[in-house]
Amino acid sequence: MTTLIGSAARSPLDAAARALANAMPPAEIAFDVPLASLGRWQIGGPADIVVTPTDAGSLALTLRLIADLGVPHIILGDGSNLLFDNAGFRGVVIRIGRAFDSLTLEDDGVVVAGAGWWVPSFVRHLINAGLSGAVHAIGIPGTLGGLVTMNGGSQRKGIGDNVLSVDVVDRHGMPRRLEHHELGYGYRRSRLQSGEHIVTAIRFRFERADPSALRREAIDILRSRRAKFPKVRANCGSVFVSDPKLYSLIGPPGLAIEKAGLKGFAIGDAQFSPEHANFIVNNDSARSQDVLALIALARSRVYDLTGIAMNAEVRHLSPDGTMRPAHEVAPAAG
Numbered sequence: 413m414t415t416l417i418g419s420a421a422r423s424p425l426d427a428a429a430r431a432l433a434n435a436m437p438p439a440e441i442a443f444d445v446p447l448a449s450l451g452r453w454q455i456g457g458p459a460d461i462v463v464t465p466t467d468a469g470s471l472a473l474t475l476r477l478i479a480d481l482g483v484p485h486i487i488l489g490d491g492s493n494l495l496f497d498n499a500g501f502r503g504v505v506i507r508i509g510r511a512f513d514s515l516t517l518e519d520d521g522v523v524v525a526g527a528g529w530w531v532p533s534f535v536r537h538l539i540n541a542g543l544s545g546a547v548h549a550i551g552i553p554g555t556l557g558g559l560v561t562m563n564g565g566s567q568r569k570g571i572g573d574n575v576l577s578v579d580v581v582d583r584h585g586m587p588r589r590l591e592h593h594e595l596g597y598g599y600r601r602s603r604l605q606s607g608e609h610i611v612t613a614i615r616f617r618f619e620r621a622d623p624s625a626l627r628r629e630a631i632d633i634l635r636s637r638r639a640k641f642p643k644v645r646a647n648c649g650s651v652f653v654s655d656p657k658l659y660s661l662i663g664p665p666g667l668a669i670e671k672a673g674l675k676g677f678a679i680g681d682a683q684f685s686p687e688h689a690n691f692i693v694n695n696d697s698a699r700s701q702d703v704l705a706l707i708a709l710a711r712s713r714v715y716d717l718t719g720i721a722m723n724a725e726v727r728h729l730s731p732d733g734t735m736r737p738a739h740e741v742a743p744a745a746g
């Protein structure tokens with residue numbers, strides 16, 4: 413993108429670049445940023461503008477400026493569940509980072525935390541405070557905002573069970589509180605995935621427990637994850653969501669992909685991990701199309717085997733800012 417700072421703006425994106433550059437501290441804004449540098453898969457072309465607000469005020473200001481100009485935006489945590497497209501993104505990426513790191517522990521197991529917390533650090537704080545309910549998330553590499561949006565968890569649990577409410581701002585920068593019943597939680601799903609709201613803080617309730625027992629549980633979980641998951645290559649965790657029907661017929665998605673003969677199979681530099689087939693690893697210079705082709709192939713082969721269509725947990729970002737579960741944009745497998 414050509415930014416026109418200091419001269420007449422030619423398009424809404426140029427106007428947004430100029431308005432944001434004038435309004436934001438330079439450290440909070442960057443242009444032409446490779447999305448590959450913002451996501452765990454290390455895949456993706458350039459994003460025109462990336463804003464990393466350091467407080468609720470600059471977040472609200474960013475949203476107001478781009479809403480007025482009609483420029484698309486997306487919300488990013490640590491990019492650990494996103495497939496960026498090689499064509500990049502024509503809009504504004506708003507990163508909710510570590511600046512959103514408030515933490516208040518109340519007497520009755522209620523915890524209020526900023527959305528930028530790194531999940532493993534947040535869980536460690538809870539363990540030290542003798543609070544149980546989130547230990548299953550100890551190994552999940554993302555922000556708290558991403559976790560509550562994805563209803564992430566492990567051992568068939570989801571963090572949504574502990575969420576009382578979330579503080580959000582809408583696309584015009586207006587703050588609001590959404591209660592648990594408004595969040596539409598399901599397995600790895602929530603209404604927050606619509607992208608209408610940006611989570612800035614979360615109110616949770618946890619149970620009291622013995623910190624030493626919680627520490628032992630956390631160590632066991634981390635040990636079992638280390639044994640199972642790929643260690644070296646860039647990846648975005650589990651690609652497909654577990655499905656109870658598939659589980660009772662054949663097992664988790666990784667086993668289904670393996671039984672379909674695809675464990676270790678590669679297209680370009682994207683490969684079903686030889687260690688855990690529900691992970692797609694980037695061996696060096698994988699492209700978004702390679703990952704999408706693998707997703708389509710696994711879906712079709714597992715469907716032939718079981719009659720069940722697997723759905724992706726990983727979300728794909730289109731150049732126009734549409735974010736959808738990746739199987740919805742994967743081409744039909746040949």
Ligand SMILES: Cc1cc2nc3c(=O)[nH]c(=O)nc-3n(C[C@H](O)[C@H](O)[C@H](O)COP(=O)(O)OP(=O)(O)OC[C@H]3O[C@@H](n4cnc5c(N)ncnc54)[C@H](O)[C@@H]3O)c2cc1C
Nearest residue numbers: 487489490491492493554555557558559564565611648649
């Ligand atoms: C090695 C590895 C292991 C993993 N293991 C697990 C696991 O065991 N269980 C599990 O559930 N997941 C797992 N994941 C996936 C991922 O870590 C989680 O989904 C994580 O919670 C995503 O957080 P994030 O900050 O990276 O979100 P991102 O990937 O940046 O975003 C994910 C979605 O959340 C939205 N979002 C992010 N932040 C906000 C916000 N503040 N407000 C509103 N929307 C927001 C984004 O727009 C996007 O739709 C794993 C990933 C990796 C790489």
